[in-house]
Every structure is written in C-alpha cells, then in structure tokens.
Amino acid sequence: MKAVWKTQPEEGLEIRETQVPKIKEDQVLVKVKATSICGTDMHIYKWDEWAQKRIGKNIPYIFGHEMSGEIVEVGKNTNGLVMGDHVSAETHISCGYCFQCRTGNEHICENVKILGVDTNGTFAEYVALPYRNAWKNDKKIPHWVATAQEPLGNAVHTVFDGEIAGKTVTIFGMGPIGVCAVGLCKAAGAAKIIAIDRHELRLKFAKDFGADVIVDTSKEKDVKKTIMSETDGRGADVFLEMAGTSEAFNMGIQTLRAGGRASILGVFPKPFEVDMTQIVFKGIKLSGINGRKMFDTWYTAKSLLSSGKIDLKKLVTHKFKLTDIEKGFETLIKREGMKVVIEP
Ligand SMILES: [Zn+2]
Ligand SMILES: [Zn+2]
CATH class of the missing domain: 3.40.50.720 (NAD(P)-binding Rossmann-like Domain)
Structure with a gap:
C-alpha cells in the first residue's frame, strides 16, 4: 500500500510503498476512504520544536490521525464491529488500567498513546486500529465529512x-x-x-x-x-x-x-x-480541555451530525489524492483552506 511517512528530521514527508498492516486480536483493519490534515500534522510536516521533542524518536513512521474508512478485517476479540462498518478513529489509545482510565477519565489516561503520533497513522491506504478506538459512523454521512469528526469532537x-x-x-x-x-x-x-x-x-x-x-x-x-x-x-x-x-x-x-x-x-x-x-x-x-470524553463527546457529536444541527461539509475546502498530499499541506501553510481532505 501507499503511505505518507516522516522519514527525515526536517521539513517535509515521503510517500513510500509498504506492507498492509497485520492486525492483532483486538484490532480491526480499516481501508482508509478519507483522512484529513490537522494542526498536529502541520507541526510534524514542518518539524518544529514540538515535533522534534515529541516525535524525534519515532521516525521513520506513518503519520495522520483524522480518518473515516471501512472495516475490511476484524481480529478475534473485536466486539461490536463487523466487516463493512464505517468507522472513524478516537485518536487517544488509552491503557485501560491506570487511575484515570478506571475513574471515567480515559481521555487523560496516564499512559496514552496517540494515533499517528506514537503509532503508525492514517495517511495510508490501510490502518490497523484497536477496536475500542473505532467509532462506528452513520453510513449516511460521507467519508469525506466523517473524517472531520475529530476536530468537531474537540x-x-x-x-x-x-x-x-x-x-x-x-x-x-x-x-x-x-x-x-x-x-x-x-x-x-x-x-x-x-x-x-x-x-x-x-x-x-x-x-x-x-x-x-x-x-x-x-x-x-x-x-x-x-x-x-x-x-x-x-x-x-x-x-x-x-x-x-x-x-x-x-x-x-x-x-x-x-x-x-x-x-x-x-x-x-x-x-x-x-x-x-x-x-x-x-x-x-x-x-x-484535552481530547474528547470517551465516549460521551462522540455520542453528542454523532447526534448533532445526524440531525443536521451542524454541517461539517461546509468546513471542507479542498480534496486531494494521497500522492498529492504535499499540495494539501501547502494550501494550509498559505492559509488558503480550512479542512483539507485526502482520499487515498
Ligand atoms: Zn486532529
Ligand atoms: Zn490509562
């Protein structure tokens, strides 16, 4: 599959062919239909001070985290999800056993890993996602709109x-x-x-x-x-x-x-x-405020989206193919766009 890598400790990115990820028992494999560029990705692309400190040790890796796609494979222990489900990703991968996780505050988990920051992300044709982080979308919402749910959640x-x-x-x-x-x-x-x-x-x-x-x-x-x-x-x-x-x-x-x-x-x-x-x-x-409450925020966002109370379509100003992702970054650097969606 094609994926967007951060390979060098400097501004830029690299598009490389790589293996489709192998899923673990508690993961699903998602075919990415739409992924969008977030402020975090801009830091990573530009390789500013924050990115150097936070991600320096992780490269080379695939970045990106806002996504909507379709499940094409499920692990053995992935309750509630089936092939063909449309899903987005809650990007905070929590541990499930720390004090915060056990007291209803998973969004501020002490051992949190962030998708596309600490793990391989969604700027790719496929991504492996822990089943608990896969949020089932209403199939009526197009992928290019559903990908913007993460900022809506914030x-x-x-x-x-x-x-x-x-x-x-x-x-x-x-x-x-x-x-x-x-x-x-x-x-x-x-x-x-x-x-x-x-x-x-x-x-x-x-x-x-x-x-x-x-x-x-x-x-x-x-x-x-x-x-x-x-x-x-x-x-x-x-x-x-x-x-x-x-x-x-x-x-x-x-x-x-x-x-x-x-x-x-x-x-x-x-x-x-x-x-x-x-x-x-x-x-x-x-x-x-950090992230989204897991998963109260997602339920609220879902009802607001499905009922048409908020129209995310209007937020998407540009769409590019994965191989043209650099044009997407340039658009945002020049402040010519709002939400840039990439369709692999
Ligand atoms: Zn984001
Ligand atoms: Zn935790």
Missing part, C-alpha cells in the same frame, strides 16, 4: 464544558475547531457569539457558521473595548480559547465577566505570564 468537549444556552460567548481562534465551536454554540442557543481571529478567510467561515460579531484583530484597534461594548460593558459569560496564544488567553480573561467560565483548548508554544489575581478576584471558573 469543539463539542469545549463548548459543552458548561452551560451555553442564552449565554454570550467569546471564541478566540477560528481554525476548524473554532469554527465548529461557533456552529455548536449557535445550535445550542447561545445569545451572542463573538468570533475573534486575525485572518479574513477564517472569519468568513465563522460568520457562515453563525457568529453574531466578528472581531478582526489585524484591523481592530481596541479589541477589549469592542468586546466589552458588545457585552453591555460586563464582559462575556463564556470564553473559549482555541487560538493557543498568550494574547488570546489574556484578552479572553480580561473580557470575561466576574463568575464567568473559561474553557481552554489551545496548545501554547511556551509558558507565559498570567494575571492570576484577576482570575481569583473575578471568581473565574477555569478548565483545561
């Missing part, structure tokens, strides 16, 4: 970390997860959604998914003033951080009302200074 986990109906919400960072979050807040009946980013194209998507107010930080002179005046001078009820920058975090806290909720999903490149006194005196509820 958004579901963050948005529904607290109450959302009737609330004013600031969302910083309009990548695919941020845009999904806008759509979810709309579907859940948020009173006002304020989307913040510095790229015009991304803000267009935010508008299209239902943002009430768009704040372009590349043009807006006083972002704080704008958000405060949009929230009756009180600040937002809810702040969702999906940008992963210190500026976004600090602005989100400054424009959050006393007693507000801050749910932080962004991954920050390095430690930074925070005015903790403000968080304390404003009585802000602050929580970190």
